Amino acid sequence: MDYALIWAILISVAVFAYVALDGFDLGIALLFPWFKKEEDRDVMMNTVAPVWDGNETWLVLGGGGLLAVFPLAYSVLLPALYMPVIAMLLGLIFRGVAFEYRFKTKRAKGIWDVSFITGSLIAAMSQGIMLGAMLQGIQVTERAYSGGWFDWLTPFTIFCGVAVVIGYMMLGATWLVMKTNGDLQRQSYRAGWYTTILLVACIAFVSLYLPYVDKFIAERWFTYPASVGLWVLPVLLVVMTIGLLRSLHKKQEGRPYLWGLGMFLLAYTGFSVSIFPYLVPRSITLWEAAAPDNSLKFLLVGAVFLLPMIFAYTGYTYWVFRGKVDTDSGYHD
């Protein structure tokens, strides 16, 4: 069996689970500047408070998993992306503590709002920059990163950072549509609409720009007839976008978030197709990066049993906290 490939798929699932779950809770913070009322902000935070640290655990699994099964990729990518990784970690600190601190003080509540917003912005932006840096390619000599200190910082990676920020805002807005009522919900519909349009524009730009500047990616997507199967991805993306905009227009409540997730899944699949089979693009393939088979097998045995359990009790938590959140329920006793 090709354990390396199985693990590449599992790690992709973990990273996608992270993006899908932490995406909306980062997105809610990113929307804070447009929602100024304190009660609204309380409700927004309350929609994610019971689940946020479970969501971030997927990021720990992404990091720990990469170390476990692709140690070489882990030890090249993290030094290569040193600054955005550190920035992300610090951003996550500022935003994570705000969930608790914000309700411990009246005087300093504003400070923790700012901490929540900026922390989330830095974290989301850094994640987009890392994504962009991977698409650009990472220079390796022997078994170590050999590029420059600021290789990750280009107009393209900044653009990817902004795109991820907008994408998370879309997820946050559609999540709020599902979880809230009244004015807050009406405003979320509007935010959902604008961010969807901006996001599609960003995805379209990246999809056209990359094949234009990068021969490898151009060949991957535009080799006839091998690539034809891949063209279903952009077609589906258009379908998802129309579905999302229509369901926002029809004021549906649960569907917009699901359509939004669909868009993310397709964009993420597109990203994976563009870098496959590399884990460190154009330098190290997933097979070269893989740990010895017995390490892969040892962890796989557990993952096969544990991942379904994790999905089950995570699902249970979401089930317990299903339904609308409003000002009366939540932080007030």
Add this chain to the structure above:
Amino acid sequence: MFESFDALFLARFQFAFTIAFHIIFPAFTIGVASYLAVLEGLYLKTRNPVYQKLFRYWVKIFAVAFGMGVVSGIVMSYQFGTNWSVFSDKAGPVIGPLMGYEVLTAFFLEAGFLGVMLFGMNKVGEKLHFFATLMVAVGTAISAFWILSVNSWMQTPAGYAMNDVGQFVVTDWFEVVFNPSFPYRLAHMLLAAYLTVAFVVGAVGAWHLLKDKTNAAARKMFSMAMWMALIVAPLQVLVGDFHGLNTQEHQPTKVAAMEGHFHTESRAPLYLFGLPNQETAEVDYALKVPGLASIILKHDINAEVTGLDQFPKEDWPPVATVFWSFRIMVGVGFLMVLAGLWSGLQRLRGKLYDNSLLLRFSLFMGPMGFVAVIAGWIVTEVGRQPWVVYGLLRTADAASPIDRAGVAGSLIAFIVVYFLVFGAGTFYILRKMAGNPEQVHIPEHAKHQPTMAAERIYDEEA
């Protein structure tokens, strides 16, 4: 400000700084999670409202500390790669899967049930809620199991071979997980976490008893804490002794540094005080008890005790740091035993809550568990130097190819952010602790059956 240090030193300092901050939170949450499970279990069994009050009181504090533990922990899972990439590449196939298991069996369990524990009291009913609390407590202990297995493997590697690209690969997973120092380290650390929290709980109880010795909730927590001190503190001394003997067998340089033994000698002295001098290989200003180290380490006054002179100087750990951290840890440990015995005596005389000197001493002991935990980790981690994987991979050969400016920048950022953010968190926790546990508000509906109202079971005041 860091011009005189090289990139390696800065990377080591950054790791030491971030992990020393981080360990405070798990040490605290491991203990508090178990305490909460005990309180909730006792409430369900006895229906004594004091347990319900204490549960609600401590769960608020737990929530803040847990949040800080999560965010400082994410840093750890990435820092192996950002700053110790050679180590990650070489040791990843061994330690990576253990950390993977930690995430899969512990972190998800804690985080998954934490939401129910904190916000679900009125949504799931009390039995399920108790189950959630139990799962959080079990999760914290499982997490300790795996991460201490990883650390112990770095101290006493076993069950491995090397492959052709210089990676450690596993020949026997059982030997890796249950490597020689692991059982001792796990027991020592878990007891440390429980003791640390017992003394925090005892100090909070003492604080409120000093204001009003009839405060029922404060009496209850002080009493519970002092039982722990009486039983667990002596047990910890015993476990620590076994751990030390195990270290002597597997990491003789570490024990030699702990004891300040530069020279191999029979009737080896126990240094009570002194300044170990790495250059001259002597302990300056020594105050020593001849022969006592031979008795403690070998249980024979004439036994020869191995000193650092048996090892090349480039394999010595920084002796003074290890020597002094060890004395601080042991000193705190004996103060804990003293508190336990003293409280036991007062309890026998029926005056546990009346002796203001004991209450003040307990207040002083409140943060001492953290001091001992950090000092203990400095002993074991600095004592492992100059190795990152003992005897096999030097720390100096394990770092990432990041230049000095980069590491200095991130180090300064971590220092500023940690003091700001965790300083604020500590302030909020202390403010919670200053609140009177007798006045914890229990909403009417919480006393009856579950409702569908989402209720955050804390934060009735802001």
